[in-house]
Amino acid sequence: MTYIAGEYDIIVVGAGHAGCESALAGARLGKKTLLVTMNLDSIALMPCNPNIGGTGKGHLVRELDALGGEMGKNIDKSMIQCKMLNTAKGPAVHSLRAQADKLQYQKEMKQTLEKQENLHLKQYEVTELLVENGKATGVVVKTGAVFQAKAVILATGTYLKARIVIGDTSYDGGPNGLFGANELSGSLRELGVRLLRFKTGTPARVDKRSVDFSKMTIQEGDPQIVPFSFETEKIDIDQLPCYLTYTNEKTHQVIRDNLHRSPLFSGDIEGVGPRYCPSIEDKVVRFSDKPKHQIFIEPEGRDTYEMYVQGMSSSLPEEVQLKMLRTVEGMENVEIMRLAYAIEYDNIDPVQLKPSLEFKSVDHLFFAGQINGTSGYEEAAAQGLIAGINAVKKLEGTVPLILDRSQAYIGVLIDDIVTKGTLEPYRMMTSRAEYRLILRQDNADLRLTKIGYDIGLIGEERYQKFQIKERAVQDEIERVKKVMVKPTKELEAFFAGKNSTFSKKGFTLYELLKRPEMGYFELEKFDPDRPKLPINVIEQVEIQIKYEGYIKKQWSQVEQFKKLERRKIPENLDYEKISGLRTEARQKLSKIRPISVGHASRISGVSPADISVLLVHMENFRRREKTDE
Numbered sequence: 001m002t003y004i005a006g007e008y009d010i011i012v013v014g015a016g017h018a019g020c021e022s023a024l025a026g027a028r029l030g031k032k033t034l035l036v037t038m039n040l041d042s043i044a045l046m047p048c049n050p051n052i053g054g055t056g057k058g059h060l061v062r063e064l065d066a067l068g069g070e071m072g073k074n075i076d077k078s079m080i081q082c083k084m085l086n087t088a089k090g091p092a093v094h095s096l097r098a099q100a101d102k103l104q105y106q107k108e109m110k111q112t113l114e115k116q117e118n119l120h121l122k123q124y125e126v127t128e129l130l131v132e133n134g135k136a137t138g139v140v141v142k143t144g145a146v147f148q149a150k151a152v153i154l155a156t157g158t159y160l161k162a163r164i165v166i167g168d169t170s171y172d173g174g175p176n177g178l179f180g181a182n183e184l185s186g187s188l189r190e191l192g193v194r195l196l197r198f199k200t201g202t203p204a205r206v207d208k209r210s211v212d213f214s215k216m217t218i219q220e221g222d223p224q225i226v227p228f229s230f231e232t233e234k235i236d237i238d239q240l241p242c243y244l245t246y247t248n249e250k251t252h253q254v255i256r257d258n259l260h261r262s263p264l265f266s267g268d269i270e271g272v273g274p275r276y277c278p279s280i281e282d283k284v285v286r287f288s289d290k291p292k293h294q295i296f297i298e299p300e301g302r303d304t305y306e307m308y309v310q311g312m313s314s315s316l317p318e319e320v321q322l323k324m325l326r327t328v329e330g331m332e333n334v335e336i337m338r339l340a341y342a343i344e345y346d347n348i349d350p351v352q353l354k355p356s357l358e359f360k361s362v363d364h365l366f367f368a369g370q371i372n373g374t375s376g377y378e379e380a381a382a383q384g385l386i387a388g389i390n391a392v393k394k395l396e397g398t399v400p401l402i403l404d405r406s407q408a409y410i411g412v413l414i415d416d417i418v419t420k421g422t423l424e425p426y427r428m429m430t431s432r433a434e435y436r437l438i439l440r441q442d443n444a445d446l447r448l449t450k451i452g453y454d455i456g457l458i459g460e461e462r463y464q465k466f467q468i469k470e471r472a473v474q475d476e477i478e479r480v481k482k483v484m485v486k487p488t489k490e491l492e493a494f495f496a497g498k499n500s501t502f503s504k505k506g507f508t509l510y511e512l513l514k515r516p517e518m519g520y521f522e523l524e525k526f527d528p529d530r531p532k533l534p535i536n537v538i539e540q541v542e543i544q545i546k547y548e549g550y551i552k553k554q555w556s557q558v559e560q561f562k563k564l565e566r567r568k569i570p571e572n573l574d575y576e577k578i579s580g581l582r583t584e585a586r587q588k589l590s591k592i593r594p595i596s597v598g599h600a601s602r603i604s605g606v607s608p609a610d611i612s613v614l615l616v617h618m619e620n621f622r623r624r625e626k627t628d629e
């Protein structure tokens, strides 16, 4: 029966990684928010690898934290191992990665949601979206109850019309043995939402007691854990190890012999899978010259025997999975606890969204997370936060938060999907960002805390602490510029030990720090008056001094980029009336409706010549308006 069950400012559908951030942002910014989800026991579930961060993704989490999101804090509370990846490379690509206790991660997030003022949690399947006069007004759930709202955020992940495939077996169902949501897609289609069909997969979970770890290489966490959240001071835990092993020719033979039974190759799966998280059968086919592939065996939590087999995502039949796993060193007697599977689901074509994540043709309707064609917990959470903030801004009639490509990986992610769309699940990587040297994980707070504070998600106390850090970095850089290091015998010997060119005229400490071979700590003996500073301040001082030249160069590129970003295009510009635009450019511009000239220039099919035509048209338009005034 249909009845009005409640009225809210914002309704968020789906308590995955995107929905949790959206709902927390909405409630923390003072809006009465309803978070409705299919199963309250699967809040913030990690249906694949229970890990947060990794290359590019770690950057997203730190940015999210600087803006006032929750994911960083939640993984700090629930990690069982942590590593800074890529430390042999430059700081731009250092990425934090933590293995989570899967159940604890969920428990901590659920508790945070439950304790949040203004936030209401309810378990239902949403079957219909309500729209009146081109504006989202609420949702209908399976029982017929109607929940009304001023804005709706859809964050339904991989659940829409989800289908599970294991070899020749397939059935309707969501991830991890949960139900899929079969009705909402139809309602979206009726409202004119264009849907695509993607797929993803997960490896088997195996019983720890059936694995011979003595044949594998142990992978310990870092001795000093760097927290994800800029607010977490210290993490002191007993870390659990992971293990490294490899596939071999025998494994590959089992896969090749059974490829015809893999739905990915027999054509049984129509969805498009993530290029950058390929299944093992994909890897064996696409990289056929490789004799082996890395496999990480990772714990799913502290209190479980289940281990995750990273690198072996598959949709091969059950008995082939077992045969294939048992060819791997250390897994000769392995027992599977949960089978690997592939999952197909409906998602939207994200070019239907504005950069604020609002749907272009339905006001007050936002989309966030994997439903937008992305893949990954962190990508989902980042969008969730932005959608939550922008739903609030929409209700308050203020300008949306749109981070640009020089401000944050979050900006790169959203700009990419809403401008170019995606033909396969989109995963963040450092190579997607043009201004990598500026967008480091270590300076996410310096880039974004002020924005989080202005929005209202960063409190006064945290902001003051941040300002103290910011000032300390500047003061120390200024100080080392003034410290003169005399050319003593001791300094000369130190230089010789470093193979560094010595000069009798002496140096400033700043000049020494610029040299790649010299570190801040080892120069302490030549800097007797140095103040005692926190490690995160010293880290900034070193990076900013060592990479100053490159960073300056990147800032001048950013200036060029910003010039075009600042040239805003009127929302109602009629591209049909601009003569000189090529037909493809006219169609693409009308479809994407870019917000700035810079934005327009990134649309595939819009050439530099089209941009010149657009610029001339805008200039004429501006002059005409000025004359009319």
Ligand SMILES: Cc1cc2nc3c(=O)[nH]c(=O)nc-3n(C[C@H](O)[C@H](O)[C@H](O)COP(=O)(O)OP(=O)(O)OC[C@H]3O[C@@H](n4cnc5c(N)ncnc54)[C@H](O)[C@@H]3O)c2cc1C
Pocket (backbone or CB within 6 Å): 013, 014, 015, 016, 017, 018, 019, 036, 037, 038, 039, 042, 043, 044, 045, 046, 047, 048, 049, 124, 125, 126, 127, 155, 156, 157, 158, 159, 160, 175, 181, 184, 200, 201, 202, 341, 342, 343, 368, 369, 370, 371, 374, 375, 376, 377, 378, 380, 381
């Ligand atoms: C098998 C598998 C393997 C994956 N592998 C990885 C991986 O290893 N690493 C990685 O980073 N990402 C992986 N992903 C992707 C990752 O799970 C998602 O990117 C991420 O969880 C997306 O977050 P989300 O918030 O968008 O959606 P989800 O986490 O999927 O959450 C969606 C939420 O919406 C709810 N919901 C859906 N429909 C409705 C409805 N109609 N009414 C009410 N509630 C609804 C669900 O109950 C759920 O709580 C994998 C996903 C799957 C399923």
Ligand SMILES: NC(=O)c1ccc[n+]([C@@H]2O[C@H](COP(=O)([O-])OP(=O)(O)OC[C@H]3O[C@@H](n4cnc5c(N)ncnc54)[C@H](O)[C@@H]3O)[C@@H](O)[C@H]2O)c1
Pocket (backbone or CB within 6 Å): 048, 049, 051, 053, 054, 055, 083, 085, 097, 199, 200, 201, 202, 219, 242, 243, 274, 277, 278, 296, 298, 310, 311, 313, 375, 376, 425
């Ligand atoms: N989003 C999806 O749809 C989807 C689908 C399938 C798989 N995935 C998952 O996405 C993730 C990305 O794969 P990835 O290989 O780039 O992994 P990653 O981003 O987790 O790690 C990157 C690199 O870090 C190192 N590393 C990883 N785990 C480690 C450990 N436990 N100990 C030490 N070093 C470790 C390795 O060098 C690895 O290649 C995987 O966890 C994979 O299962 C996602």
